[in-house]
Amino acid sequence: MYWMEKELELMADASLERSLRTSNSVSGSPGYTLRGEQVLLNMSSNDYLGLSQHPAILEVMREALLTEGAGSGASRHVTGNHMSYRRLEEALTDWQNCEAALVFANGYMANSGVISALVDRGDVVFSDKLNHASMVDGIVLSRAEHARYRHNDMEHLRTLLNKYRDKRRKLIVTDSVFSMDGDQAPLRVLAELKREYGAMLMVDEAHSGGIYGGRGEGLCHELGLQNDVDIHMGTFSKSFGVYGAYICGSRTLIRWLVNKARPLIYSTALPPSIVAGISKSLDLVQKEHWRRERLYAAAGLFRSSLCDAGFNIGAGNSPIVPLIVGDNDTALRFSRALEEEGIIAVAIRPPTVPDGTARIRFSLSAVHTDKELINAAERIHSIGLRLRVLSP
Incomplete structure (x- = not known):
């Protein structure tokens, strides 16, 4: 199994090794998740319409x-x-x-x-x-x-x-x-x-x-x-x-x-x-048409907030919002900083995405409120400046 250890070392050195982390749902709050004792705003789920706990x-x-x-x-x-x-x-x-x-x-x-x-x-x-x-x-x-x-x-x-x-x-x-x-x-x-x-x-x-x-x-x-x-x-x-x-x-x-x-x-x-x-x-x-309408509104608000801040979020109008940072290690540090700020948003790296396009992938839900999204965008902006993803 020596070859596995060597390959894993190379993956770790390139900030490409993955591990499994435990998350638990928060009963009655589909927009949040629990890691350890910390309740976090969940911006990585594909529960777009917020139906998982209906x-x-x-x-x-x-x-x-x-x-x-x-x-x-x-x-x-x-x-x-x-x-x-x-x-x-x-x-x-x-x-x-x-x-x-x-x-x-x-x-x-x-x-x-x-x-x-x-x-x-x-x-x-x-x-x-x-x-x-x-x-x-x-x-x-x-x-x-x-x-x-x-x-x-x-x-x-x-x-x-x-x-x-x-x-x-x-x-x-x-x-x-x-x-x-x-x-x-x-x-x-x-x-x-x-x-x-x-x-x-x-x-x-x-x-x-x-x-x-x-x-x-x-x-x-x-x-x-x-x-x-x-x-x-x-x-x-x-x-x-x-x-x-x-x-x-x-x-x-x-x-x-x-x-x-x-x-x-x-x-x-x-x-x-x-x-x-x-x-x-x-x-x-x-x-329940209102769920789609709410999702469209949430996506528009969050996208415009990140775009106005100067982030590279690509094209589109879907609830999937990629914040492209390029470097694998920067993406991991960005994700860790978000978690410290009370937000789960996972770093996506190669081979899931092409080399040089590592990103934070945000996924919005109909259950996210405007207040939550505006607050999240402010924290993301602050982290972007700190990690020099954005110019001051």
Whole structure:
């Protein structure tokens, strides 16, 4: 194991070693978390709509736990496909206005399972360079050719589509909102290129589902592009405040995945209590429009505060706000200073982001108040001056 120790030493020297820290929820305060005895403003959670502690969700999960047990008992192909799955997938079909839906245990399994089920040797996948690791791993598992295009560079994508135009199957995959930058994919252009080159288009709405669209359906619906997307993926672990993932599309697609998606076939099904919680959350996401409105307002306020202070926060209007500092060690020191000031905001470093773009990734929630955000921005400004991320 000597080689591991040496590699870990190199990672530590480059401020790249990671460790696990314990955090606990604060009952009744979804915008806060507990570390040790310190209550901290949580600005690193993906609980965008503040639903993770919603009493109605907790109650239906409690009831399902008491009536249906702690676990599902088997995979969905054996005896784990409880009736609650059917009800949830019917509700998802209605919500997304599609033909069929399929629930997976989590987003990683959904992305890796779907991609590896759709393409194989002799095929090609066109993937944005900043796509989530689950997509990258799905492409590797598929054994298809991996054609990575520069982030949101549609001319580069067109060049690659021309290069591989004779491949048997062509699949374009992209995040709709990118998890580390908070910017959006050029979905209109992607839809045009998909049609022009006869490709399939898969969009990951993990960080836009629940947030965009009239009923929280996601960015594709907000732009009126839902019928141009062949494989629509989203998660229940962010805006929905629960756990799991979904795929929406044609009946043929879902039939294919039921037979070919290995993470679905060979994994134990989600417990009925989780599925019940998702169903309730889906209902709340559609009905409680004020949560999206509050989130938009919070994102606008916080973004403008950091921008006015002179920070580099990139483009976009999403609740993901990256404060780019560049240096790994500076990002770690910034994160530690924030915690001392009562704020959790994690340092993101390579390989999660490209070299030289280490950052503090802020994630906003509908439960954050204006007062909390203004106070946080003031503390961030002070730390930025102290660490010389900002000029005086």
